[in-house]
Amino acid sequence: EMQLVESGGGLIQPGGSLRLSCAASGFSVTSSFMNWVRQAPGKGLEWVSIIFNDGTTYYADSVKGRFTLSRDTSRDTLFLQMNSLRAEDTAVYYCTRGEFDPWGQGTRVIVSS
Amino acid sequence: QAGLTQPPSVSKDLRQTATLTCTGNSNNVGNEGVAWLQQHQGHPPKVLSYRNNNRPSGISERFSASRSGNTASLTITGLQPEDEADYYCSAWDTSLIAWVFGGGTKLTVL
Numbered sequence: 167e168m169q170l171v172e173s174g175g176g177l178i179q180p181g182g183s184l185r186l187s188c189a190a191s192g193f194s195v196t197s198s199f200m201n202w203v204r205q206a207p208g209k210g211l212e213w214v215s216i217i218f219n220d221g222t223t224y225y226a227d228s229v230k231g232r233f234t235l236s237r238d239t240s241r242d243t244l245f246l247q248m249n250s251l252r253a254e255d256t257a258v259y260y261c262t263r264g265e266f267d268p269w270g271q272g273t274r275v276i277v278s279s
Numbered sequence: 280q281a282g283l284t285q286p287p288s289v290s291k292d293l294r295q296t297a298t299l300t301c302t303g304n305s306n307n308v309g310n311e312g313v314a315w316l317q318q319h320q321g322h323p324p325k326v327l328s329y330r331n332n333n334r335p336s337g338i339s340e341r342f343s344a345s346r347s348g349n350t351a352s353l354t355i356t357g358l359q360p361e362d363e364a365d366y367y368c369s370a371w372d373t374s375l376i377a378w379v380f381g382g383g384t385k386l387t388v389l
Contacts, residue, residue: 201378211316211324211367213378224376260323265314266369267335269323 168192168268170261175273182251186273188244188261195242198264202235202246204257205272214259215246229255251277283308283368285381292389295358299384301351301368307379309349313368315342318383324367328353355386363388 174186186202202214215225215235223235234247244261258272284302291297301313312330328334328344341356351370355362368381 203378210365210383211318211369211380213369213380216378226377265326265329266316266324267326267329269325272323 168263170263170268170270172259172261172270172273175259175275177276177278178251179279180252180277182277183247183249184251184275186246186248186259186275188246188270190242190244190263193242193263194239195237195244196239200237200244200264201262201266202244202259203262203266203269204255204259204275206254206257209257212257217244248275251275253277282379283313283370283381285366285368285384287382288385288387290387290389291358293358293360297355297358297362297386299353299355299366299368299386301353301370301381302349303351303370303372303379304349306374307370307372308346308351308368310373311371312346313344313351313370315344315351315353316367316369318365318367320364327366330370358388360388362386 169191171189199218201216204212204214217223217235232250236245256277258274260269260272262269315328316324318324327342332344343354345352365383367383372379
């Protein structure tokens with residue numbers, strides 16, 4: 167069974183940094199492209215970033231230059247390094263494989279002073 | 280990034296049929312189709328249909344997806360109480376090089 171488990175969320179002050187992790191089991195993180203998607207409280211889904219099989223990454227304009235997506239293929243784990251965090255980055259962050267199947271349970275990030 | 284357009288809410292009676300729409304442009308919906316996602320309150324989303332309109336294993340045949348031009352549709356037949364949820368569409372935008380999402384449709388089963 168394919169599973170994803172996110173971790174690393176928490177409360178952080180504006181301007182701070184966090185690194186989220188997404189551990190995959192039941193498949194390799196290089197078997198398909200992988201995404202991070204976030205959902206602000208009471209809002210819809212917002213795509214954040216993608217990493218393709220060859221390691222190429224793309225980002226939403228709202229996070230470009232602040233977030234970096236990487237992976238450790240030996241541990242089948244994705245990382246989302248988030249710098250210069252803003253209040254509007256407050257959300258539940260999900261990782262998801264390929265065309266959104268499966269999803270992890272999400273990790274909550276709160277950016278507040 | 281510009282998103283896809285979904286009606287904010289749809290209400291239908293139990294056992295009736297609901298059709299949810301998702302409108303984009305030729306760079307996204309019209310190019311590669313959409314994935315449809317269902318999200319119950321407090322839970323992560325679940326994919327109902329891939330961009331090629333195929334259902335993942337385990338998804339009921341009551342859910343079917345289609346596309347005409349720049350508009351995609353998700354039809355849910357024989358509505359059940361458990362179908363009450365938020366539904367999102369998403370498409371890969373070849374111009375933006377990004378996934379774009381619709382704002383979501385809240386389906387109420389009366």
